[in-house]
Amino acid sequence: MALLQISEPGQSTKPHEHKFAIGIDLGTTNSLVASVRSGQPDTLPNSSGEHLLPSVVQYTPDAIVVGAVAKKNQIEDPHNTISSIKRLMGRGADDLISQFESLSEVLPFEFAVTDSAVAKIKTVAGDKAAVEVSADILKVLKLRGEQSLGDKLEGAVITVPAYFDDAQRQATKDAATLAGLNVLRLLNEPTAAAVAYGLDTGAEGIVAVYDLGGGTFDISIMQLKKGVFEVLSTGGDSALGGDDFDHAIAEWILKQANINSRNLTASLLRLVLSEACKAKEALSKLEQVEINIQFANDNSWTGLLSRDELSSLIDPLIKKSLMSCRRALRDAGVEKNQILDVVMVGGSTRALRVREQVGQFFETDPRVDIDPDRVVAIGAAIQANALVGNDSDGNLLLMDVLPLSLGIETMGGLAEKIISRNTPIPVSRAQEFTTYKDGQTAMAVHVVQGERELVDDCRSLAKFELRGFPSHVAGAARIRVTFQVDADGLLSVTAKEEVSGVVASVEVKPSYGLQDSEIEEMLKASMAFAGEDKDARSLREQQVEADRVLEAIDSAVADDGDEMLSQDERETIQAARSELMIARHNAVETQQLKEAMAKLEKASAEYVARRMNASVQKSMAGHQVEEFNK
Amino acid sequence: MAVSITEQGAKRVNEFLANRGSGMGVRLGVKTTGCSGMAYVIEFVDEVNDGEDETFESNGVVIVVDKKSLVYIDGTEMDFVKEGLNEGFAFNNPNEKDACGCGESFTV
Numbered sequence: 039m040a041l042l043q044i045s046e047p048g049q050s051t052k053p054h055e056h057k058f059a060i061g062i063d064l065g066t067t068n069s070l071v072a073s074v075r076s077g078q079p080d081t082l083p084n085s086s087g088e089h090l091l092p093s094v095v096q097y098t099p100d101a102i103v104v105g106a107v108a109k110k111n112q113i114e115d116p117h118n119t120i121s122s123i124k125r126l127m128g129r130g131a132d133d134l135i136s137q138f139e140s141l142s143e144v145l146p147f148e149f150a151v152t153d154s155a156v157a158k159i160k161t162v163a164g165d166k167a168a169v170e171v172s173a174d175i176l177k178v179l180k181l182r183g184e185q186s187l188g189d190k191l192e193g194a195v196i197t198v199p200a201y202f203d204d205a206q207r208q209a210t211k212d213a214a215t216l217a218g219l220n221v222l223r224l225l226n227e228p229t230a231a232a233v234a235y236g237l238d239t240g241a242e243g244i245v246a247v248y249d250l251g252g253g254t255f256d257i258s259i260m261q262l263k264k265g266v267f268e269v270l271s272t273g274g275d276s277a278l279g280g281d282d283f284d285h286a287i288a289e290w291i292l293k294q295a296n297i298n299s300r301n302l303t304a305s306l307l308r309l310v311l312s313e314a315c316k317a318k319e320a321l322s323k324l325e326q327v328e329i330n331i332q333f334a335n336d337n338s339w340t341g342l343l344s345r346d347e348l349s350s351l352i353d354p355l356i357k358k359s360l361m362s363c364r365r366a367l368r369d370a371g372v373e374k375n376q377i378l379d380v381v382m383v384g385g386s387t388r389a390l391r392v393r394e395q396v397g398q399f400f401e402t403d404p405r406v407d408i409d410p411d412r413v414v415a416i417g418a419a420i421q422a423n424a425l426v427g428n429d430s431d432g433n434l435l436l437m438d439v440l441p442l443s444l445g446i447e448t449m450g451g452l453a454e455k456i457i458s459r460n461t462p463i464p465v466s467r468a469q470e471f472t473t474y475k476d477g478q479t480a481m482a483v484h485v486v487q488g489e490r491e492l493v494d495d496c497r498s499l500a501k502f503e504l505r506g507f508p509s510h511v512a513g514a515a516r517i518r519v520t521f522q523v524d525a526d527g528l529l530s531v532t533a534k535e536e537v538s539g540v541v542a543s544v545e546v547k548p549s550y551g552l553q554d555s556e557i558e559e560m561l562k563a564s565m566a567f568a569g570e571d572k573d574a575r576s577l578r579e580q581q582v583e584a585d586r587v588l589e590a591i592d593s594a595v596a597d598d599g600d601e602m603l604s605q606d607e608r609e610t611i612q613a614a615r616s617e618l619m620i621a622r623h624n625a626v627e628t629q630q631l632k633e634a635m636a637k638l639e640k641a642s643a644e645y646v647a648r649r650m651n652a653s654v655q656k657s658m659a660g661h662q663v664e665e666f667n668k
Numbered sequence: 669m670a671v672s673i674t675e676q677g678a679k680r681v682n683e684f685l686a687n688r689g690s691g692m693g694v695r696l697g698v699k700t701t702g703c704s705g706m707a708y709v710i711e712f713v714d715e716v717n718d719g720e721d722e723t724f725e726s727n728g729v730v731i732v733v734d735k736k737s738l739v740y741i742d743g744t745e746m747d748f749v750k751e752g753l754n755e756g757f758a759f760n761n762p763n764e765k766d767a768c769g770c771g772e773s774f775t776v
Contacts (some may be wrong), residue, residue, distance in 0.1 A: 045710065183752060
């Protein structure tokens with residue numbers, strides 16, 4: 039039996055039509071899945087009540103183990119148990135070789151030597167690419183989502199670090215596809231955190247997201263403008279996190295206990311680290327904690343760790359993170375006092391000292407109300423819920439819009455806009471085009487971006503050809519050009535000839551390599567040249583029309599001019615034709631061209647009528663009048 | 669004529685209302701669009717239509733039912749249940765004669 043959730047007034051869906059969507063925080067160390075139920079976003083636990091799924095996958099000859107169990111087995115089965123796979127996403131074999139030494143310290147895997155550009159890890163279950171390993175994690179999260187919501191999923195929003203490049207984003211999408219998940223959108227992790235706090239519907243301004251996890255630190259400076267978060271800068275330290283806090287405390291314990299860490303066994307060292315971690319967590323609530331460690335049967339140590347002592351131990355590490363913050367602010371060209379909000383993400387931001395220091399640095403109280411481990415997944419769930427149309431206002435969150443119009447080149451070098459700028463994405467638009475010449479069987483499609491009327495003033499994105507469709511008279515072929523921009527801004531253009539079904543397509547990333555300043559300049563130019571562009575466009579249009587008229591008259595005269603035209607008539611037409619030809623190439627004003635065209639039309643009117651009659655007679659010859667009355 | 673809610677159900681409704689930050693209760697109703705005749709509707713309540721709606725109070729929760737729906741769900745007890753990982757509201761409706769397997773719709 040289906041269990042129902044409470045809807046917003048008037049938003050109840052018909053049975054079986056409620057759309058379930060999940061948000062996934064696919065993390066380096068841990069992953070989470072969240073959803074919105076009865077208007078409340080929350081992370082979903084497994085049957086033992088655990089919300090965090092360790093991002094660890096163990097491959098055995100006959101099973102794939104994901105999560106806590108795999109993490110536990112890591113020590114015994116290091117070669118077949120894969121962790122931190124996120125670091126390898128979208129990385130080719132070449133990248134890995136160059137990073138191999140540093141990576142192999144962190145990742146104890148053997149890489150398979152393959153012909154493909156994709157690096158694969160050797161396991162007993164075969165060679166595994168990073169995408170496959172991530173897909174195995176996603177499958178577990180997907181299943182948890184389905185079981186918790188009691189239905190099939192419409193799709194998922196998956197978060198990625200703001201600094202992920204196109205290849206890493208694509209790899210993440212591929213992993214989701216492999217796991218059978220429909221990706222509604224990839225969302226930057228800091229954006230997700232800001233969405234969880236509802237900052238996307240708040241005041242426009244600049245937001246900092248401070249993300250201190252177990253092993254990595256990320257800072258993102260973002261600007262909210264008209265509901266869209268734009269990442270101004272990112273920074274961080276891939277080797278700074280809560281684990282370093284534990285190490286600092288462990289060192290302090292050993293120093294207090296007068297023990298040299300070199301004399302300790304690995305398991306004792308782990309014990310000290312875990313006690314250090316416990317003490318750190320307890321100090322978020324208590325002023326001081328007692329630590330008690332049994333080093334050997336006759337050697338135990340008991341001591342007190344106070345909040346102040348902890349602060350002095352971790353302050354150097356926090357300072358390091360704040361230096362990254364300062365750099366990120368500088369990169370973004372933003373002053374501290376411009377920051378409206380600071381959002382805290384990552385378990386290590388639970389440490390009160392971190393909150394205090396970050397608050398002092400940014401001169402504002404950081405946002406800490408939502409569990410910092412879950413805040414990213416929760417933001418993703420809110421976005422996913424809105425994207426499938428379950429949002430309370432029924433509005434789609436406008437997280438992204440096209441910065442510039444997209445279109446194609448038409449005859450005469452004109453830019454025909456298919457999707458105009460500021461259209462929210464994802465979006466799909468189609469328009470029909472036709473052929474220009476008789477017997478044309480191919481068409482070049484030139485995809486352009488920009489606001490100007492002439493292709494020369496726009497940015498060329500891609501060119502491709504649609505070939506091999508049946509020959510038609512000019513203007514009879516129907517070619518449907520579809521522009522589709524997905525949620526990540528990836529544009530695919532498809533041209534299809536409707537009769538034969540011949541298809542050609544291309545994919546491009548319109549924003550690739552485009553700086554904001556360039557976008558701004560392109561927009562400014564389109565305003566500044568608006569008048570000139572309008573004139574240029576209408577002139578080009580008339581030139582195209584003139585070409586068409588010239589083409590038609592030439593082909594007609596070549597066809598039957600000898601039989602149907604007297605010498606005089608022929609000369610009159612030729613004279614008008616030459617005049618139009620000159621105007622076509624020299625006229626700077628639309629009016630001149632129009633006049634020349636009118637002249638030629640007048641000169642050839644009689645001839646055109648005669649041709650029409652001849653063709654009607656020809657087609658009626660041998661038929662009875664009755665046949666035409668039917 | 670009355671509808672009610674279990675203690676557990678009331679607790680969750682109040683949680684969801686608190687999370688939403690507004691709303692006076694929960695509206696129960698039926699829609700005639702299910703695969704098996706009728707479908708249940710649960711929504712948050714922002715306003716009550718005088719003359720069309722009846723309100724009940726059960727375990728501290730205001731339940732609003734429009735008069736047309738009430739004939740189909742009179743005597744219904746609303747509960748919050750967990751089935752494995754899945755959780756949500758379920759209806760114990762004495763008028764229900766047959767439900768489609770999905771439980772989202774029923775006939776009387």
